[in-house]
Amino acid sequence: MVKYTLKRFGLMLLTLFIITTVTFFLVRMLPGTPLANEEKLPAEIREQILQQYGLKDPLYIQYFKFMGHLVQGDLGMSLSQNGRSVNELLSDRIGPSAIIGFQGILIGIVIGLLLGIAAALKRGTWVDSLASATAVFGVSIPNFVLAGLLSYWIGVKFGWLPPALWGGYEYTILPSLSLSVYVIAQVSRYIRTEMVEVLDQDYIRTAKAKGLAWRKIITGHALRNAMIPAVTVLGPLTVNILTGSLVVENIFGVPGIGNLFVESIMVNDYTTVLGTTIFYSILFLGVTFIVDVLYGVIDPRIRISGAKE
Amino acid sequence: MKPILEVSDLHVTFRSEHHEVKAIRGVDFTIHEGEVVAFVGESGSGKSVTFQSIMRLLPQPPANIDKGTILYNGRDITKISETEMQKIRGKEIAMIFQDPMTSLNPTIRVGKQIAESLMKHQKVTYQEAKDRAVELLKMVGIPSPSERVNQYPHQFSGGMRQRAMIAMALACSPKLLIADEPTTALDVTIQAQIIDLLKDLQTDTGSSIVFITHDLGVVAEIADRVAVMYAGKIVETGTLDEIFYNPRHPYTWGLLASMPRLDQTRDQDLASIPGSPPSLVNPPVGCPFTARCPYAMKICQEQMPETTKASDSHQVACWLQHPDSPKVENPIVSRR
Numbered sequence: 001m002v003k004y005t006l007k008r009f010g011l012m013l014l015t016l017f018i019i020t021t022v023t024f025f026l027v028r029m030l031p032g033t034p035l036a037n038e039e040k041l042p043a044e045i046r047e048q049i050l051q052q053y054g055l056k057d058p059l060y061i062q063y064f065k066f067m068g069h070l071v072q073g074d075l076g077m078s079l080s081q082n083g084r085s086v087n088e089l090l091s092d093r094i095g096p097s098a099i100i101g102f103q104g105i106l107i108g109i110v111i112g113l114l115l116g117i118a119a120a121l122k123r124g125t126w127v128d129s130l131a132s133a134t135a136v137f138g139v140s141i142p143n144f145v146l147a148g149l150l151s152y153w154i155g156v157k158f159g160w161l162p163p164a165l166w167g168g169y170e171y172t173i174l175p176s177l178s179l180s181v182y183v184i185a186q187v188s189r190y191i192r193t194e195m196v197e198v199l200d201q202d203y204i205r206t207a208k209a210k211g212l213a214w215r216k217i218i219t220g221h222a223l224r225n226a227m228i229p230a231v232t233v234l235g236p237l238t239v240n241i242l243t244g245s246l247v248v249e250n251i252f253g254v255p256g257i258g259n260l261f262v263e264s265i266m267v268n269d270y271t272t273v274l275g276t277t278i279f280y281s282i283l284f285l286g287v288t289f290i291v292d293v294l295y296g297v298i299d300p301r302i303r304i305s306g307a308k309e
Numbered sequence: 310m311k312p313i314l315e316v317s318d319l320h321v322t323f324r325s326e327h328h329e330v331k332a333i334r335g336v337d338f339t340i341h342e343g344e345v346v347a348f349v350g351e352s353g354s355g356k357s358v359t360f361q362s363i364m365r366l367l368p369q370p371p372a373n374i375d376k377g378t379i380l381y382n383g384r385d386i387t388k389i390s391e392t393e394m395q396k397i398r399g400k401e402i403a404m405i406f407q408d409p410m411t412s413l414n415p416t417i418r419v420g421k422q423i424a425e426s427l428m429k430h431q432k433v434t435y436q437e438a439k440d441r442a443v444e445l446l447k448m449v450g451i452p453s454p455s456e457r458v459n460q461y462p463h464q465f466s467g468g469m470r471q472r473a474m475i476a477m478a479l480a481c482s483p484k485l486l487i488a489d490e491p492t493t494a495l496d497v498t499i500q501a502q503i504i505d506l507l508k509d510l511q512t513d514t515g516s517s518i519v520f521i522t523h524d525l526g527v528v529a530e531i532a533d534r535v536a537v538m539y540a541g542k543i544v545e546t547g548t549l550d551e552i553f554y555n556p557r558h559p560y561t562w563g564l565l566a567s568m569p570r571l572d573q574t575r576d577q578d579l580a581s582i583p584g585s586p587p588s589l590v591n592p593p594v595g596c597p598f599t600a601r602c603p604y605a606m607k608i609c610q611e612q613m614p615e616t617t618k619a620s621d622s623h624q625v626a627c628w629l630q631h632p633d634s635p636k637v638e639n640p641i642v643s644r645r
Contacts, residue, residue: 202411205366209406210426210477211399214391220425224416300461301415 008292012285016278020070023277024063027270034079034268053079066274075275080267086275089260096166097249097256101241103176108183108237115184116191117218120226123196131188138185143244147178147251164253175252179244186233186240194226201225228299231291238287242280310341312380313485313517314363314402319377321355321362324370330589332358334541336377340485345511345518347528347549349564350538353586356521359538360487364404365394382484400430403478407490409470413462419446419473420458426480445476449506468499472506479510486511487519492527504530525568529553534622537561540586540597547623555639557625559602562639596628604629604637 034055035046050056054065069076075086119131151174155163162171198204199222207221208214245258253259257276264272321333333355340346348356361367363379363386379386386397406412414422423445424438433441439458446454449472462470471491478486488507492500508531511518520531528535528549535552537545537560545558556562563582573579584601587593596602599609609628617630629637 202406202408203414206404206406206412206474206477207414207425208366209364209398209404211395211397211429212425213395213429216429221414221417225414228416299416301463 008289012289015285016281019281020067020274020278021063023274024066025059027268027273028059030265030268032268034270053077066271070278075278076271078264078269078272080264080269080272086272089272090257090275090279093255093257093260095256096172096254097245097258099172100175100179100248100254100256101245103172104179104241104244105183105237106180107176108180109187111180112184112187113191113223115188117195117223119188119192120195120199121218128192131192135185135189138181141181143178143182144247144251146181147175147248150174150178151251164251166253166255171252171254175248175254178248178252179241182240182244183237186237187230190230190233191226194229195222198222198226224298228295231294231298234291234294235284235288239284242284310344312339313342313382314340315378315380316359316363317378317380319359319362319379320375321358321367321372322375323372328590331592332372332541332589333362334589334592336538336541336543338536338543338546340517340519342484343511343515343517344533345520345531346534346536347520347522347532348536348538349523349525349528351523351586353589354538355541356538357489360404360489360519360521364398364402364487365391366404396430399426399478399483400481401483402485402487403481403483404487404489405471405474405478405491408494409467409474410494412474413470415462418459418461419465422462423458423473423477423480426477430481441480442476445480446473448479448510449473449476450502451476467495468502471495471499471503475503475506475510479514482514483516485517485519487521489521490523491520492524493522500527507531525564537564540592541589542597542626544598544627545623545625547619551620551623555619555623557619557623557630557639558598558627559604559629559637560598563601566640596626604635606634 034053035041035049041049047056054062057065066076073087075090078084078086078089081089115131115134119128122128151163154160155174161173163174165171204217204221207217212220242258245256246262247258248254249256249258250262257279260272261276261280263269264276316339317337319333319336320331323330323332336355336359338346348359350356358367358372362372362374374387377387381397381401386394389397413419420439420442423442424435427433427438427441428435431438443454443458446457451457451469451472457465457469462473465473471494475491491507492503495503504527507518507520518531520528522528532549534548535546536543537552537558539560545552545556545561547555552561553565556565560582566580567582569579582601587597587600593599593610595608595610595612596605596614599605602609606628614626614628614630616624616626618624619630628634
C-alpha cells in the first residue's frame with residue numbers, strides 16, 4: 001500500500017512537471033506580448049520593463065529560472081498587476097472560487113443523491129422520468145447558457161437574488177447553482193444505475209428478512225455499496241467545476257481564480273496564466289489521488305487486498 | 310403438536326406486461342412446533358417462492374399473492390401491514406439463504422450485521438447487541454469469535470459465512486427457521502458440518518425448521534417430514550419414512566431413483582427423469598407431471614388428481630391412487 005501510494009505520488013509530480021513545461025512554452029506562442037496594450041510607451045522604457053521582468057533572456061534561461069522559483073513555491077511576479085506576485089493574486093482570489101465551487105459540489109451531490117435514490121426506488125414512475133429528464137437537461141445545457149438564464153430571470157426579472165457581482169452570501173447562490181446542475185445530473189444518473197443493481201442483490205433480501213425497515217435498508221445497506229462506483233465520477237466532476245468556474249465566474253463577475261485566469265490570458269500575463277494552470281493541476285491531481293484513497297475507505301475489500309500486497 | 314404455520318390454497322403469480330407465470334398454484338401445508346420439514350423438488354418447482362412469499366420478500370409487483378391464507382400462530386399474515394410484518398421477520402420467522410457469498414453485505418462488519426437484528430427486535434444497545442453477536446458466533450462454532458465479530462464477510466470462508474448467516478438468523482431465537490438451500494453452495498464436507506450444526510441447534514432451541522433443498526441425501530439426514538413439490542404444487546407429502554420407503558407418486562419415485570448410489574458400477578448411467586417441467590405461463594390443466602410420467606393415463610391430462618390419503622400423515626396427488634386405476638408397483642427397491 002505504501003509502495004503504491006508513493007508510486008502514485010511520483011507519477012503525480014511527473015504529470016505536474018509535464019503540464020508546467022508544456023504550458024510554459026505554449027503561452028509564449030500566444031500572439032502579442034505582455035506589453036501589447038502599452039505600445040505608446042517610449043522604446044527605452046519598454047526595454048527597461050522587459051529587462052526588469054527577465055523577458056529579455058533566452059527562453060530556456062527563463063524556463064530554468066521559472067522552474068527554480070517554482071520548486072521553492074514561488075510562482076513569480078504578475079506581469080499585469082504592478083508589483084504583485086502570482087502567489088498573492090491566487091490567495092486573494094481563492095476565497096470566492098472555493099465558496100462557489102464547494103457549494104456547487106455540495107448542492108450537486110446532495111440533490112443528485114436524493115434524485116438518484118428516488119428514481120431507483122420508484123423505477124418506471126414519473127419520479128424516474130423526472131430524474132432522467134433532469135439528468136439529460138443538466139448534461140446537455142452548457143453552463144454559460146444556464147448562468148445567463150439564471151442571472152436574467154432570477155436576478156433581473158424577478159429580482160430575488162443579485163444578478164451578478166460579489167457581496168454578501170446571497171451573491172454566492174446563483175453561481176453555485178449554475179455549477180451544481182451538471183453535478184446533479186451526473187451523480188443522479190450514477191446513483192440510480194448503481195442503486196437499481198444493488199437493490200437486486202441477495203444481501204438486500206437478507207437485510208429485509210431480518211425485519212429491518214425499508215428506510216434503514218436503503219441508508220444502511222444499499223447506499224454505501226451504490227456509492228463505491230459513483231466515487232469515480234468525483235474526479236471528472238471536479239474538473240467540470242473547475243472549467244465551469246472559468247465561465248460562471250466571468251458571467252457573474254465573481255472575483256475568483258477562474259476570473260483571474262481569463263483576465264490574465266487576455267493581457268498575456270504569462271506568469272499568472274502559468275501559476276493558475278499549476279494551481280488547477282495540483283487541485284485536480286490531488287482530487288484523483290483522494291478518490292483512489294476514498295475507494296479503500298468505502299470498500300473494505302479494496303483496503304484489505306491493498307494491505308496484503 | 311401445535312401448528313405454528315398453516316398455509317392453505319396459496320396462489321402466487323408473477324405478472325409482467327407480456328405474460329403471467331403461475332409459480333404457486335394452490336399449496337397447502339402445516340408446520341408444527343419443533344418439527345423439521347423438508348421441501349424438495351427440482352429448480353423452478355416453487356419451493357423458494359412459497360417461503361419467500363410467506364415472508365413477503367418478493368418484490369411486488371411482479372410477484373403477487375392472488376389467493377390463500379397464511380396463518381402464523383393462528384393469525385393471517387397476508388392481511389397485516391408491512392410494519393407488522395417487519396416485527397415477524399427476523400424475530401418470529403428467520404431465513405437462511407442459499408449463497409452465503411452474496412447474502413452478506415460486503416461492506417458491513419459481520420458483527421454489525423448480526424447486531425442489527427437484535428437492535429431492531431430486542432431494543433438493546435449496540436454494545437449489548439455486539440456482545441450477543443460474539444456469543445452467537447461462538448454458538449455456531451466460529452473460532453475466536455471476539456476477533457471475527459469485527460471482520461468483514463470477505464475475510465470469512467464459505468462455510469464460515471454460512472455459519473455467520475445462521476448466527477444472524479438465530480439471533481432473536483425465532484420460532485421458525487426457513488433454510489433455503491443452505492448447503493447447496495458449499496462443498497460436501499462443509500455441507501455435513503452445517504447440517505450437523507442445524508440439527509444440534511434445533512435440538513437445543515426446539516424451533517421448527519423448514520429445509521428447502523433438492524438434495525435427498527440432506528433430507529434423510531435432517532427431516533421429520535417431507536413435502537415434494539412439482540410445478541407449483543405439492544404432489545406428495547409424508548413422514549421421512551413414508552417418502553423414502555413407501556413413496557406413492559411417480560415423481561417421487563423418479564427423484565429417489567435419481568439419487569446416486571454407492572453400489573452403482575462405473576458403466577451404469579446415473580438415473581434421471583427424462584424431459585423437463587412444464588412452463589408455468591400456461592400450466593397444464595391436468596397433472597403437471599403427465600408429460601414425463603411413464604404411467605400417464607388419459608385422465609391425467611384432463612384433470613388434476615385430488616389429494617388422497619395413504620395414511621394420516623401421508624398424502625398424494627396422483628390418479629394411480631384412484632381405486633379404478635391399474636395397480637403400479639413402486640419400481641425402486643427400497644432398502645433400509
